[in-house]
Amino acid sequence: MDHYLRLVETDLLPKIQLITDSPVDPIIIKNRSNTWETIGRGNYAGVFTHKANPDLAVKVYGRNPEDQKKEIEVYKQLGDHPAYSSLIAYGENYLVLKKLEGITLFEALVKGVQISDSVIKDVDEGLAYARKIGLNPYDVHGKNVVMSEGRGYIVDVSDFYKQGHCRKWDDLKKAYYTIYKPLLYKNHPPIPFFIVDGIRKGYRFYRRWKKH
Numbered sequence: 001m002d003h004y005l006r007l008v009e010t011d012l013l014p015k016i017q018l019i020t021d022s023p024v025d026p027i028i029i030k031n032r033s034n035t036w037e038t039i040g041r042g043n044y045a046g047v048f049t050h051k052a053n054p055d056l057a058v059k060v061y062g063r064n065p066e067d068q069k070k071e072i073e074v075y076k077q078l079g080d081h082p083a084y085s086s087l088i089a090y091g092e093n094y095l096v097l098k099k100l101e102g103i104t105l106f107e108a109l110v111k112g113v114q115i116s117d118s119v120i121k122d123v124d125e126g127l128a129y130a131r132k133i134g135l136n137p138y139d140v141h142g143k144n145v146v147m148s149e150g151r152g153y154i155v156d157v158s159d160f161y162k163q164g165h166c167r168k169w170d171d172l173k174k175a176y177y178t179i180y181k182p183l184l185y186k187n188h189p190p191i192p193f194f195i196v197d198g199i200r201k202g203y204r205f206y207r208r209w210k211k212h
Contacts, residue, residue, distance in 0.1 A: 016036075109142070
């Protein structure tokens with residue numbers, strides 16, 4: 001692990017730039033490394049993997065470094081559960097995590113890959129476990145849930161320390177059973193990215209409007 005951490009700090013961090021244009025949109029990543037692959041990005045961080053250790057992922061924070069400390073505590077509290085990744089190590093502005101293979105539910109809609117009931121149930125069980133140990137599952141949606149071989153995983157727990165009730169997963173699950181299962185599940189066509197992304201942005205606008 002010491003060698004891997006040296007790779008992170010000497011070969012990854014100096015060769016990436018995380019640009020935060022908007023707090024509500026994913027950060028922009030400029031990756032000049034020849035050995036580290038960018039595999040994900042969110043509103044707070046970019047995620048990278050190295051071909052020498054494909055079972056690990058490095059999450060580098062681009063904003064809100066205090067939130068990194070909170071995420072570390074969330075992972076420590078979660079411990080070892082099949083619906084979540086595991087924290088392997090961490091540095092000043094990054095986490096080393098067990099890599100979870102698969103595609104996000106968002107990507108599955110775009111590619112026309114069938115989303116099975118077992119994926120939804122795995123996520124439900126993972127969220128119930130988090131609540132049982134005193135966490136508050138927050139900001140769980142189609143871009144931070146991945147599926148692989150019929151199993152579901154939650155890949156972003158960075159907001160599980162927040163207070164209040166987040167409806168995103170409840171609303172996604174409702175749409176799954178009332179729209180997706182009867183209309184799309186059996187013969188799932190690819191859906192153009194701009195339509196899926198438009199639904200995502202429309203939903204975000206709707207939730208903000210409902211608050212006022």
